Amino acid sequence: MGLVKINNIQVYTYNGVLPEENRLGQRLEIDVALTVPIERLGTKDRLNETVNYAKVYDSIVTIAQTQQYQLIESLANHISQELLRQYQLVEVVQLRVRKYSVPIAGIFDNVEIEVQVNR
Template identity: 55%
Template sequence: MFAEEKKLGQRLEVDAELTYPIEQKVKHDDLHETVSYADVYQTIEKFILNNNYNLIESVANHCLDLLLKSYPTIDSITLKVRKYSVPIAGIFDNIEIEVSGSNK
């Protein structure tokens, strides 16, 4: 992380792909049989806002670990963490890191 990013903060965007066997586990119209996307969003948001890392790789890995521990019924998770306005010369929109893990 560059000194400017530490001072000014940075804009991050996170995509979360969750694998959950809804065909087997969701038999009724009942939230208790599935995973609440609102809860997952809040877990990610709280993590991003309350942690400070030098590398987006660390953000991605630690957030993935937290999600896997917080939602043990999810089979697997893939996170994409994007950082915008990177102070590097070049023509690109963002830098993106992708990590995956499973509870199996």
């Protein structure tokens, strides 16, 4: 097995608990790693027989920009489940979501959650 990774996908969303987050929106960053049987798929050198990461990218962006959640945990779970549903070759989805505009009185870079979903 191997990993197909897309790092630092940036999307503008309207997710959050507070009304300001839903009204004003914010930037999220998403990393995804997909466990796939590269040792089998990589020998054929055919895009239609592997996981097309351009389509994976489009799937993630579409979900993040069209669905609205209070929690980034819910967004991550929805994306992970949908990737498993759409891409049958994927065995495991690892997803990280970073949120920078977090209403916490403190000094920090971001809040990040990570989820791993197995088929």
